[in-house]
Amino acid sequence: MKKYDLIIIGGGIAGLATAFNLAEKKFGKILILEKELFVGAGATAKCAGGIRAQFSSKVNIELSMKSIEVFENFEAITGEPALYDQVGYTFLLTDPKTVEPYLKAAELQKSLGLDIRILDAEELKELAPPVRTDDVIKATFCPRDGLGDPHEFLQGYFRACRRMGVDVLIETEATGIILSDGKITGVQTSKGLFEAPLVVNAAGPFAKPVAKMAGVDIPIEPYRRQIVTTGELDFLPDRMPMVVDVSSGLYCHKESAGLLMGWADRDVPPGFDQSQDPDYNDNILMKALDRIPQLETAEVANSWAGLYETTPDHHAIIGFAGEVTGLFIIGGFSGHGFMQAPGAGILAAEMIAGQKPSLDITRLSADRFVGGTIEDEVNVI
């Protein structure tokens, strides 16, 4: 049996960002357990790569801003190069009902220091020429938002972690969390038992069953989400922001010389099924065709399905689970885990090391769902 100071269950972007920040603090012996063949094989591998701070809640805006600072300075921080392409994000508002809440959120974003611009249809057309704008009332745009390759950032964290002596076991599934008198003492895995007084649940869409291993119930549900990409498109400009059509829910951005398109079908029931539903893909294509009519001649290059890890209020959970001693949760990002993991990893490491977190994230505590009202995040894709 091997002894560690801390075991992280899940080698996705959240687990690796946490491990990196703890290793930087020389926290002690850290082990990451990953059940798949390689790190980053979970939701992180399915991610569209969008990074933004345009949210409606203060804590989501601040958490994303903290992350964006890391994306902007990733090489200086980790020693590993990775490109954050700040093409911006634009949210198209075509329904009068959505204008007020989005403009209100934009005011909050501005008050927190973000450069948010409110565009009319003509200005939007200049930014994203292929996009149909005849029904656009307003659009919000933030030039500091953008795109990153999740694989590149994850591998950067991974290499930095290895350099600093973090142990990583792939193809090793956590099957049980061992407790003694309400305190964590170790993790049972498919490759034997590992001792540790602290366990970080960074299992992404599998966070709920992993927490159950310690007798803890957390409201993180997996929802299937799909993406379709096209082949090369000669009508796309060199640079174009991520475009989000708030009314239809479609989002799209340039991917190589083509377009990546996604949409969250809210009628999909929770579950771990990651097989593709062809009707889902057709729906994405129809929404995209409606917003970008020139796609009529486009050819589908690729498509895939992955899982969002969603909480009832669409905010992450970052904090210790009160019911047992030694279980920390970082998850439930509700479709924003890539963009928020760098900041979340810093805050998780601070809390685990017993320091005051550098951002007030009491709003993201694991026990917030017990009684009381929960303010939902409006700006969810």
Ligand SMILES: Cc1cc2nc3c(=O)[nH]c(=O)nc-3n(C[C@H](O)[C@H](O)[C@H](O)COP(=O)(O)OP(=O)(O)OC[C@H]3O[C@@H](n4cnc5c(N)ncnc54)[C@H](O)[C@@H]3O)c2cc1C
């Ligand atoms: C289609 C799609 C598009 C998305 N687009 C975006 C986007 O544009 N921007 C954005 O910010 N986010 C996006 N997301 C969300 C983002 O991908 C996730 O929020 C993020 O990757 C979560 O990271 P994670 O490390 O928490 O989870 P994961 O990457 O899933 O990592 C968890 C890891 O834990 C492992 N694991 C689980 N159970 C066990 C166990 N018992 N033992 C050992 N290992 C275990 C898994 O194999 C997995 O590798 C998207 C998600 C999907 C599905």
